[in-house]
Amino acid sequence: xxxxxxxxxxxxxxxxxxxxxxxxxxxxxxxxxxxxxxxxxxxxxxxxxxxxxxxxxxxxxxxxxxxxxxxxxxxxxxxxxxxxxxxxxxxxxxxxxxxxxxxxxxxxxxxxxxxxxxxxxxxxxxxxxxxxxxxxxxxxxxxxxxxxxxxxxxxxxxxxxxxxxxxxxxxxxxxxxxxxxxxxxxxxxxxxxxxxxxxxxxxxxxxxxxxxxxxxxxxxxxxxxxxxxxxxxxxxxxxxxxxxxxxxxxxxxxxxxxxxxxxxxxxxxxxxxxxxxxxxxxxxxxxxxxxxxxxxxxxxxxxxxxxxxxxxxxxxxxxxxxxxxxxxxxxxxxxxxxxxxxxxxxxxxxxxxxxxxxxxxxxxxxxxxxxxxxxxxxxxxxxxxxxxxxxxxxxxxxxxxxxxxxxx
Amino acid sequence: xxxxxxxxxxxxxxxxxxxxxxxxxxxxxxxxxxxxxxxxxxxxxxxxxxxxxxxxxxxxxxxxxxxxxxxxxxxxxxxxxxxxxxxxxxxxxxxxxxxxxxxxxxxxxxxxxxxxxxxxxxxxxxxxxxxxxxxxxxxxxxxxxxxxxxxxxxxxxxxxxxxxxxxxxxxxxxxxxxxxxxxxxxxxxxxxxxxxxxxxxxxxxxxxxxxxxxxxxxxxxxxxxxxxxxxxxxxxxxxxxxxxxxxxxxxxxxxxxxxxxxxxxxxxxxxxxxxxxxxxxxxxxxxxxxxxxxxxxxxxxxx
Numbered sequence: 001x002x003x004x005x006x007x008x009x010x011x012x013x014x015x016x017x018x019x020x021x022x023x024x025x026x027x028x029x030x031x032x033x034x035x036x037x038x039x040x041x042x043x044x045x046x047x048x049x050x051x052x053x054x055x056x057x058x059x060x061x062x063x064x065x066x067x068x069x070x071x072x073x074x075x076x077x078x079x080x081x082x083x084x085x086x087x088x089x090x091x092x093x094x095x096x097x098x099x100x101x102x103x104x105x106x107x108x109x110x111x112x113x114x115x116x117x118x119x120x121x122x123x124x125x126x127x128x129x130x131x132x133x134x135x136x137x138x139x140x141x142x143x144x145x146x147x148x149x150x151x152x153x154x155x156x157x158x159x160x161x162x163x164x165x166x167x168x169x170x171x172x173x174x175x176x177x178x179x180x181x182x183x184x185x186x187x188x189x190x191x192x193x194x195x196x197x198x199x200x201x202x203x204x205x206x207x208x209x210x211x212x213x214x215x216x217x218x219x220x221x222x223x224x225x226x227x228x229x230x231x232x233x234x235x236x237x238x239x240x241x242x243x244x245x246x247x248x249x250x251x252x253x254x255x256x257x258x259x260x261x262x263x264x265x266x267x268x269x270x271x272x273x274x275x276x277x278x279x280x281x282x283x284x285x286x287x288x289x290x291x292x293x294x295x296x297x298x299x300x301x302x303x304x305x306x307x308x309x310x311x312x313x314x315x316x317x318x319x320x321x322x323x324x325x326x327x328x329x330x331x332x333x334x335x336x337x338x339x340x341x342x343x344x345x346x347x348x349x350x351x352x353x354x355x356x357x358x359x360x361x362x363x364x365x366x367x368x369x370x371x372x373x374x375x376x377x378x379x380x381x382x383x384x385x386x387x388x389x390x391x392x393x394x395x396x397x398x399x400x401x402x403x404x405x406x407x408x
Numbered sequence: 409x410x411x412x413x414x415x416x417x418x419x420x421x422x423x424x425x426x427x428x429x430x431x432x433x434x435x436x437x438x439x440x441x442x443x444x445x446x447x448x449x450x451x452x453x454x455x456x457x458x459x460x461x462x463x464x465x466x467x468x469x470x471x472x473x474x475x476x477x478x479x480x481x482x483x484x485x486x487x488x489x490x491x492x493x494x495x496x497x498x499x500x501x502x503x504x505x506x507x508x509x510x511x512x513x514x515x516x517x518x519x520x521x522x523x524x525x526x527x528x529x530x531x532x533x534x535x536x537x538x539x540x541x542x543x544x545x546x547x548x549x550x551x552x553x554x555x556x557x558x559x560x561x562x563x564x565x566x567x568x569x570x571x572x573x574x575x576x577x578x579x580x581x582x583x584x585x586x587x588x589x590x591x592x593x594x595x596x597x598x599x600x601x602x603x604x605x606x607x608x609x610x611x612x613x614x615x616x617x618x619x620x621x622x623x624x625x626x627x628x629x630x631x632x633x634x635x636x637x638x639x640x641x642x643x644x645x646x647x648x649x650x651x652x653x654x655x656x657x658x659x660x661x662x663x664x665x666x667x668x669x670x671x672x673x674x675x676x677x678x679x680x681x682x683x684x685x686x687x688x689x690x691x692x693x694x695x696x697x698x699x700x701x702x703x704x705x706x707x708x709x710x711x
Binding site: 041042043183186212213215224226242243255256270276277 | 411415418421422425428429432436529532533536537538539541543548550554555557559628632633634635636637638640641673676677680681682684685
């Protein structure tokens with residue numbers, strides 16, 4: 001009878017070795033969590049982000065998983081629908097952490113949702129890599145576990161100011177003679193854009209002649225455009241998500257507004273070329289990423305290759321350009337893979353430190369986090385709509401086309 | 409404050425801007441008036457304050473936009489949206505409104521509020537949350553050195569709104585059903601005694617309202633933009649207009665609609681476009697205050 005426990009130990013040992021051998025052949029799973037907007041006003045972009053996550057996860061799986069120590073892992077994401085509501089997003093994050101025991105988070109869509117979630121992930125010390133929250137107010141709260149792969153929002157249109165200054169100099173005028181008109185929505189994202197533009201315009205000593213807030217349910221901005229006609233600014237900045245872009249481009253055409261340079265956000269989301277044709281010509285659009293940029297990495301290949309493969313995996317995007325919201329979501333998953341591999345363990349703190357030390361070149365651009373967690377290695381891109389095509393015109397080192405200036 | 413003063417001085421420096429503001433305002437106002445007239449109808453006849461008014465407008469817009477995307481000429485969207493929303497209005501009446509019509513104010517408010525949320529969310533699920541619009545290939549007319557611009561599409565929209573309003577008025581004045589509706593509005597019980605099927609009248613009125621809103625939405629999608637959650641903006645304006653004009657006062661509704669359109673544009677010019685809707689809400693407050701004082705003077709008791 002004495003030998004029985006010994007036998008049991010022996011057998012268990014044998015089983016363990018066998019099961020370990022089996023698991024070495026097949027990758028285990030790392031579970032990530034994400035509360036994301038699948039319904040509500042952010043649904044379109046929420047679904048984009050989810051598709052971006054899923055595409056990257058599939059690519060990593062096809063490439064043999066993430067190698068952590070001597071094991072390999074695939075990613076799996078538990079998604080909950082936050083209904084585009086901040087309080088819901090925070091509750092769902094609590095649930096992901098407490099009930100589903102999620103240890104690592106992917107971000108939600110929009111700065112507002114990220115702002116709602118960040119205090120929760122911070123409380124439970126859960127590392128979160130987010131791809132869709134650009135507000136700079138996310139990065140002045142001293143969050144330790146929040147990392148963002150995208151450029152912060154005050155950079156979105158600030159480069160248009162520099163461009164306007166360059167053009168003024170070229171035509172023999174002083175940059176301080178440039179008059180700026182700003183029309184932005186009254187939300188955190190657009191107010192950041194305004195702050196960035198005002199800051200840069202201040203550096204050149206430019207004069208702000210119009211500075212107005214757009215309402216949330218904007219459908220008519222002729223009042224502002226009439227003032228633009230009277231005050232003749234040299235640079236017009238509009239940021240109001242897709243409704244701002246759509247309303248601005250349509251009414252700029254209707255009212256025959258001629259401003260030498262017009263810079264807008266969310267041109268692609270509003271499909272200003274498809275909807276308004278010629279009115280959209282020579283308008284500058286900011287973007288986080290474009291498939292024509294010369295970035296690349298070993299997993300996804302070049303930016304152009306990413307677009308091609310994504311369209312194959314998600315045929316519903318076949319006849320449109322892939323929005324940058326998707327590319328940056330994939331980049332966030334890639335950051336996790338890279339960090340797990342460098343950390344060599346699944347320990348939360350080790351992974352967090354590895355993410356903080358990220359210095360990675362990807363198809364989406366460079367990724368390197370500041371102390372505050374925002375990405376400082378990737379510039380914003382300005383594209384100009386030239387004959388219905390989006391052509392990169394700034395920053396000049398990645399530009400494929402020359403800027404048309406002044407606009408008509 | 410400096411900006412406000414600057415904006416006011418612009419009005420005097422360039423007087424033609426006033427004309428531009430009024431023209432723009434009247435064109436917006438015409439469509440507000442249409443939605444408001446439908447609201448006045450339902451309010452007056454059934455005593456239901458329909459909070460889903462704006463969402464009917466947006467739904468009509470989406471019907472027209474969807475069909476235009478399928479290759480239909482956009483102008484046909486107006487009559488088709490009218491018919492489709494008529495059907496939707498009738499279904500909603502039979503499912504929901506008929507059950508709350510005899511209840512107190514709060515039940516019908518809650519029910520229509522719920523409807524508003526439902527419609528917005530269904531549109532969001534069906535069509536996505538991006539803004540949509542139909543671009544018509546018409547020219548824009550320019551006057552006064554291009555300061556006043558009237559896109560022909562907008563002009564057509566306003567004309568269609570006028571035609572629709574006229575048709576509804578003629579219908580209400582002359583047709584048998586129009587008379588029945590007005591009789592029910594005056595006294596539902598007496599109307600029933602005289603053999604009017606009030607249930608039918610209610611269903612008809614509610615459907616007609618939805619249809620008018622739908623047509624307004626189909627016009628709006630051609631001249632401005634729509635989004636599933638824009639309904640509330642039109643609901644608020646409809647309420648302001650009806651409260652200001654009073655029930656059963658069609659010339660009042662139209663002039664209040666045009667007036668609010670113009671005042672909003674002035675507000676947008678002077679205080680900034682962000683305060684455009686604030687002007688409408690402020691007007692509602694003022695109107696309510698004035699009405700309250702008026703009513704206090706001639707105290708009446710009903711029921």
